Amino acid sequence: MRSLAFIIALAGAAWGGDATPDAAALKRLVHQDCGSCHGITLKGGLGPDIRPQTLPHYTPEDLKALILDGVPGTPMPPWRPLITEDEAEWIARYLLEGDAS
Amino acid sequence: MRRLAIIAAGLIWATGALADEIRATGDLGLIVERETGSLLLVDQSERAAISRIEGLGDLSHASLVYSPDQRFAYVFGRDGGLTKVDIVTQSIAARIIQAGNSIGGAISDDGRLVAVSNYEPGGVRVFDAETLEIVADIATGSKTIGLVDAPGRRFVFSLWEAGETWIADLSGAEPVVTKIAGIGDRPYDALITGDGRTYVAGLFGEDGLTALDLWDTAPEPVRVLPGYGRGQQDLPVYKMPHLEGWAQAGGEFVLPAVGHHQVLWVDADSFAETGRTQTHGQPVFAMARPDGRQVWVNFAHPLNDTIQVIDSVSKQVIHELTPGPAVLHMEFTPRGHEVWVSVRDAGRVLVYDTRTFEQLAEIEAVSPSGIFFTARAHRTGL
Numbered sequence: 001m002r003s004l005a006f007i008i009a010l011a012g013a014a015w016g017g018d019a020t021p022d023a024a025a026l027k028r029l030v031h032q033d034c035g036s037c038h039g040i041t042l043k044g045g046l047g048p049d050i051r052p053q054t055l056p057h058y059t060p061e062d063l064k065a066l067i068l069d070g071v072p073g074t075p076m077p078p079w080r081p082l083i084t085e086d087e088a089e090w091i092a093r094y095l096l097e098g099d100a101s
Numbered sequence: 102m103r104r105l106a107i108i109a110a111g112l113i114w115a116t117g118a119l120a121d122e123i124r125a126t127g128d129l130g131l132i133v134e135r136e137t138g139s140l141l142l143v144d145q146s147e148r149a150a151i152s153r154i155e156g157l158g159d160l161s162h163a164s165l166v167y168s169p170d171q172r173f174a175y176v177f178g179r180d181g182g183l184t185k186v187d188i189v190t191q192s193i194a195a196r197i198i199q200a201g202n203s204i205g206g207a208i209s210d211d212g213r214l215v216a217v218s219n220y221e222p223g224g225v226r227v228f229d230a231e232t233l234e235i236v237a238d239i240a241t242g243s244k245t246i247g248l249v250d251a252p253g254r255r256f257v258f259s260l261w262e263a264g265e266t267w268i269a270d271l272s273g274a275e276p277v278v279t280k281i282a283g284i285g286d287r288p289y290d291a292l293i294t295g296d297g298r299t300y301v302a303g304l305f306g307e308d309g310l311t312a313l314d315l316w317d318t319a320p321e322p323v324r325v326l327p328g329y330g331r332g333q334q335d336l337p338v339y340k341m342p343h344l345e346g347w348a349q350a351g352g353e354f355v356l357p358a359v360g361h362h363q364v365l366w367v368d369a370d371s372f373a374e375t376g377r378t379q380t381h382g383q384p385v386f387a388m389a390r391p392d393g394r395q396v397w398v399n400f401a402h403p404l405n406d407t408i409q410v411i412d413s414v415s416k417q418v419i420h421e422l423t424p425g426p427a428v429l430h431m432e433f434t435p436r437g438h439e440v441w442v443s444v445r446d447a448g449r450v451l452v453y454d455t456r457t458f459e460q461l462a463e464i465e466a467v468s469p470s471g472i473f474f475t476a477r478a479h480r481t482g483l
Contacts, residue, residue, distance in 0.1 A: 032446075036402070039159075040136065040159065041159060041161075041179075041180075045179070045202065046261065046341065075287075077337030082403055
């Protein structure tokens with residue numbers, strides 16, 4: 001049920017364009033799906049460590065752009081087809097600030 | 102005489118009690134519960150969970166191998182943990198943290214050595230299967246992927262950044278490492294055929310795979326399906342495919358394409374392409390039923406609620422299932438009559454009949470990922 005809500009939330013956000021980001025669903029996305037490469041604890045795998053202490057050189061805007069457009073020439077894919085700008089911004093802040101938010 | 106009878110009665114009683122408690126391991130299996138760091142011990146015939154073994158650390162992307170007697174499982178955790186689990190006593194027999202960040206392992210053909218592939222620090226470490234004491238430390242200076250066992254107490258693995266495959270021979274007193282360059286741009290996973298002859302590395306950085314004939318004294322890289330995606334737009338890859346669950350079906354390999362909604366068929370001898378099947382999404386696992394007649398495919402996020410079944414003769418999709426959100430892994434019973442499917446976000450494992458596609462059972466599990474049946478103990482490369 002929770003995952004259904006997640007799909008609806010994502011779809012709603014992607015197509016509706018005005019839904020507020022669903023923190024629980026996005027947190028799950030970060031740990032489960034970003035975690036495919038960066039590890040469930042985000043300390044890195046085939047992709048780099050993306051815990052807050054490794055990202056101080058990023059502004060939220062830079063990180064949001066990186067998430068949306070990917071990093072050409074690396075396995076980091078553009079997430080724009082799957083998430084909205086607001087959701088990317090939420091993820092960028094979550095990564096930079098950790099679970100405090 | 103009377104005393105003998107009492108002893109005999111006692112023996113019968115003791116044996117009887119033991120028979121009730123003993124659970125043979127041949128049709129057991131372990132399911133990784135990735136978030137809770139636990140394993141679910143399951144019985145294939147009963148289609149049920151028997152017990153839960155806890156305390157294994159970070160099990161995201163964890164895998165495991167079995168000892169030849171099917172009593173012990175060696176579990177490779179993402180956090181560098183190597184845990185030896187006794188599935189007879191259903192407890193942890195030994196556990197070490199051997200590196201900072203790991204990705205899979207293998208057990209030698211004689212069952213004496215366990216090797217672990219590490220991202221951080223990059224390399225392969227080899228341990229005594231009995232004691233988990235370190236036997237060899239092979240530093241690669243590169244993230245190490247696609248570690249498999251090969252006949253003759255050898256381990257074969259590839260280097261993500263360096264694009265090399267190394268063969269480590271541990272049959273002598275000191276490991277002898279053969280390095281093969283020119284494997285290709287960023288090998289992401291690899292497989293070895295069941296006969297231990299052919300090692301195939303999938304490439305992330307270019308369309309194609311690279312094969313090595315391990316029967317050669319100096320194996321040369323042979324490119325397989327170079328440019329298979331030529332003329333097509335590569336799609337974003339949200340999850341790397343796996344080759345471990347490689348499929349060999351009737352003399353052909355079935356391989357997941359990277360960045361395309363396709364599985365690719367190649368002739369197992371010549372490596373020539375024999376066909377392509379369009380699929381629902383980007384394949385993660387393309388796994389042949391043990392008889393090779395069907396190939397079951399699951400998909401990357403966000404299309405990961407679906408499984409497609411492909412007939413290996415017609416190469417057509419013959420059935421589609423939607424087990425639920427985040428289908429992560431599939432494991433066939435050794436004869437292939439049933440398949441177990443882990444559905445991470447539904448918190449359950451489903452068991453299907455592979456001929457009727459009827460769902461036979463549903464087992465509760467916490468964020469289940471990999472399913473590993475003990476029959477793997479007797480197969481090279483698993």
